[in-house]
Amino acid sequence: MDGWAHHLIIAPIVLPLVAGALLAVYDERRQFLKGLINLVSTLTNLYIAIVLLQQADTSTTGVYLLGNWPAPFGIVLVLDRLSAMMLLLTAVLACASLIFSLARWHTAGAHFHTLFQFLLMGVNGTFLTGDLFNLFVFFEVMLASSYGLLLHGSGPRRVQASLHYIVVNLTASFFFLVGVSLIYGVTGTLNMADLAVRIPALPTENRLLFEVAAAILGIAFLVKAAMWPLGFWLLSAYPAAAAPVAAVFAVLSKVGVYVLLRLCPLLFGTQAGEMAGYGGTLLLVGGLATIAFGTLGVLASQAMTRIAGFSLLVSSGTLLAAVGLSNAQITGGALLYLVSSTLTIGAFFLLIELIERGQNPGADVIAITAETLGEENGEGGEAEVGTGFAGTPAVLGACFIGCALLLIGLPPLSGFVAKLALLAAVLAPAEQGATAGIPVANWVFTALLLLSGLAALLTLSRVGIRAFWAPIDTVIPRVLVVEFVPVIGLLLLTLGLAIKGGSVMRYMDETARAMHAPSAYVDRVLMAPRVPPAEAGR
Amino acid sequence: MQLLLAISIGILAGSGVWLLLRPRTYQVIIGLSLCSYAVNLFIFSMGRLRSGAAPILSSRTGSLADYADPVPQALVLTAIVIGFAMTALFLVVLLASRGLTGTDHVDGQER
Numbered sequence: 044m045d046g047w048a049h050h051l052i053i054a055p056i057v058l059p060l061v062a063g064a065l066l067a068v069y070d071e072r073r074q075f076l077k078g079l080i081n082l083v084s085t086l087t088n089l090y091i092a093i094v095l096l097q098q099a100d101t102s103t104t105g106v107y108l109l110g111n112w113p114a115p116f117g118i119v120l121v122l123d124r125l126s127a128m129m130l131l132l133t134a135v136l137a138c139a140s141l142i143f144s145l146a147r148w149h150t151a152g153a154h155f156h157t158l159f160q161f162l163l164m165g166v167n168g169t170f171l172t173g174d175l176f177n178l179f180v181f182f183e184v185m186l187a188s189s190y191g192l193l194l195h196g197s198g199p200r201r202v203q204a205s206l207h208y209i210v211v212n213l214t215a216s217f218f219f220l221v222g223v224s225l226i227y228g229v230t231g232t233l234n235m236a237d238l239a240v241r242i243p244a245l246p247t248e249n250r251l252l253f254e255v256a257a258a259i260l261g262i263a264f265l266v267k268a269a270m271w272p273l274g275f276w277l278l279s280a281y282p283a284a285a286a287p288v289a290a291v292f293a294v295l296s297k298v299g300v301y302v303l304l305r306l307c308p309l310l311f312g313t314q315a316g317e318m319a320g321y322g323g324t325l326l327l328v329g330g331l332a333t334i335a336f337g338t339l340g341v342l343a344s345q346a347m348t349r350i351a352g353f354s355l356l357v358s359s360g361t362l363l364a365a366v367g368l369s370n371a372q373i374t375g376g377a378l379l380y381l382v383s384s385t386l387t388i389g390a391f392f393l394l395i396e397l398i399e400r401g402q403n404p405g406a407d408v409i410a411i412t413a414e415t416l417g418e419e420n421g422e423g424g425e426a427e428v429g430t431g432f433a434g435t436p437a438v439l440g441a442c443f444i445g446c447a448l449l450l451i452g453l454p455p456l457s458g459f460v461a462k463l464a465l466l467a468a469v470l471a472p473a474e475q476g477a478t479a480g481i482p483v484a485n486w487v488f489t490a491l492l493l494l495s496g497l498a499a500l501l502t503l504s505r506v507g508i509r510a511f512w513a514p515i516d517t518v519i520p521r522v523l524v525v526e527f528v529p530v531i532g533l534l535l536l537t538l539g540l541a542i543k544g545g546s547v548m549r550y551m552d553e554t555a556r557a558m559h560a561p562s563a564y565v566d567r568v569l570m571a572p573r574v575p576p577a578e579a580g581r
Numbered sequence: 582m583q584l585l586l587a588i589s590i591g592i593l594a595g596s597g598v599w600l601l602l603r604p605r606t607y608q609v610i611i612g613l614s615l616c617s618y619a620v621n622l623f624i625f626s627m628g629r630l631r632s633g634a635a636p637i638l639s640s641r642t643g644s645l646a647d648y649a650d651p652v653p654q655a656l657v658l659t660a661i662v663i664g665f666a667m668t669a670l671f672l673v674v675l676l677a678s679r680g681l682t683g684t685d686h687v688d689g690q691e692r
Contacts, residue, residue, distance in 0.1 A: 176656055176659070180659060180663070183663045183667075187666065187667065191670075194677075198681075199681040199682055202678045202681050202689075203678060203688070203689045205674050206606065206678050206689075207687070209667075209671050209674060210601070210609060210613070210671070210687075213613055213671070216667075217616050217620045220620045220623075220624060220660055221624075224624040224627040224653065227627055227652065227653065228628075228629075233652075
């Protein structure tokens with residue numbers, strides 16, 4: 044990797060930063076221009092993510108030394124298969140929700156486009172960084188823009204939800220800081236690869252302190268991933284958010300899962316000596332509890348947005364439990380499940396807004412548009428005149444069935460393939476021999492995962508009948524074609540994931556194997572060559 | 582010095598948590614500020630407490646043991662900036678909530 048290809052690693056951070064800063068310059072009357080800049084930047088981001096994915100898949104781990112300082116001393120960006128995959132997932136979801144928002148939602152409040160780009164920057168940075176403190180900084184960039192985006196559209200409900208969301212996340216950030224600084228105090232480094240080297244060499248008297256630090260740090264990520272006793276904030280925040288915002292937030296809750304996926308095998312893998320497998324049981328039990336709670340919630344919910352929120356909990360719980368089981372095969376299945384469920388829930392959040400627009404004409408969308416109209420004159424008005432097209436109910440229904448199939452985990456879409464891959468790995472007999480058998484936890488995991496599918500089936504049938512068949516005086520929602528495009532696009536992507544299941548699964552398995560054998564990652568980061576001074580001065 | 586610092590961090594964090602759990606938004610924001618002070622001091626103390634030691638090398642000779650660890654000081658600076666920005670942002674949301682709901686209860690309604 045040399046020349047421009049090397050510098051491409053930093054592009055997913057710099058591009059949204061520049062675009063976001065540029066967008067902040069124009070005022071709110073230039074909506075078309077702002078939308079265009081945002082769209083160009085987001086599409087470029089998608090293209091870069093695809094190139095980076097190919098790069099990560101064909102060559103070794105890419106390391107980018109910021110400021111040309113060697114690894115444990117300077118800050119590094121690391122691109123491996125896992126981060127490339129997450130970048131692409133984010134980019135896809137961002138494109139979908141941006142296109143969706145361009146139809147009407149982006150005018151519902153100020154600075155939507157700027158915040159959107161900064162959110163992308165924060166999320167991309169989180170996936171690329173190889174340093175714990177930088178992780179905190181990107182986390183905060185992401186959270187700060189998510190606070191703004193959650194408020195997008197305003198209204199008492201959103202402000203109330205934001206208030207709770209901000210307090211919970213700020214508190215989680217304090218845990219993050221305490222954990223990070225304690226880790227620095229114990230080990231003297233914050234570079235993830237360097238940490239992995241130093242952990243086995245920790246003196247025994249410092250081990251307890253390090254475990255405390257890791258536990259405190261873990262709380263911050265578990266709050267973000269919404270593990271059972273820490274996840275109640277999600278259910279008031281996400282359903283309150285504007286639809287395109289909620290769709291992007293679907294990937295936000297996966298950020299916590301990503302960090303755990305990254306750190307658990309790296310720091311507490313088999314090479315960690317006495318600390319190997321630290322926290323695994325907690326993640327497993329917590330994940331199972333989250334699935335159980337999410338399943339009950341799905342069964343009990345009436346509003347579709349709450350069903351989507353609880354589905355997100357189920358998906359988080361499944362992933363956490365899979366991280367807790369800490370096994371390369373299971374992780375491979377879990378990665379596919381992560382991609383599939385994130386796309387699904389993103390599409391579902393977008394779809395819900397379209398469906399509920401029909402059920403409840405004059406719902407909060409219009410109230411909000413009227414609110415902004417008072418301040419801004421014009422713009423909002425034309426969003427109302429949108430020409431819906433005749434087949435709207437049929438397309439909405441088809442999309443709903445698609446989302447339902449994905450959430451339940453029925454063929455032919457990727458929800459089925461992902462659950463199959465996960466369960467096949469969970470129920471694969473242990474390698475040590477026939478005597479080991481399958482642990483009870485794995486059976487519980489399987490049962491809960493299948494039950495969650497059943498709960499989704501029951502609830503979605505009930506809600507679907509009520510939304511599409513039961514109404515007598517059906518109001519056909521005015522939906523623009525451009526609002527269908529992202530939903531259908533995401534659903535087609537999941538279909539593609541299922542069709543190309545073989546090659547996708549190969550990628551996931553290689554990712555998982557690399558994660559569980561982190562010595563290659565560690566070597567690449569710590570041995571990363573500096574750019575010679577002459578070239579650096581260019 | 583260590584005992585004094587530990588006690589002050591404890592008092593700040595304790596008061597912060599208590600205020601965080603109170604029902605008024607103003608109490609919550611003060612609680613958040615106190616917690617962030619406690620956390621900042623904690624980060625700072627992770628570089629080990631030293632007095633009269635500079636964090637920047639002044640000459641090429643001499644022992645590194647004469648210097649304080651600069652990394653926690655850099656970290657705490659970042660944390661202060663971010664914490665400050667978040668407090669400002671929370672203040673705006675707090676005011677918006679007060680304006681929209683007419684109460685300063687965190688749930689937007691009196692119980």
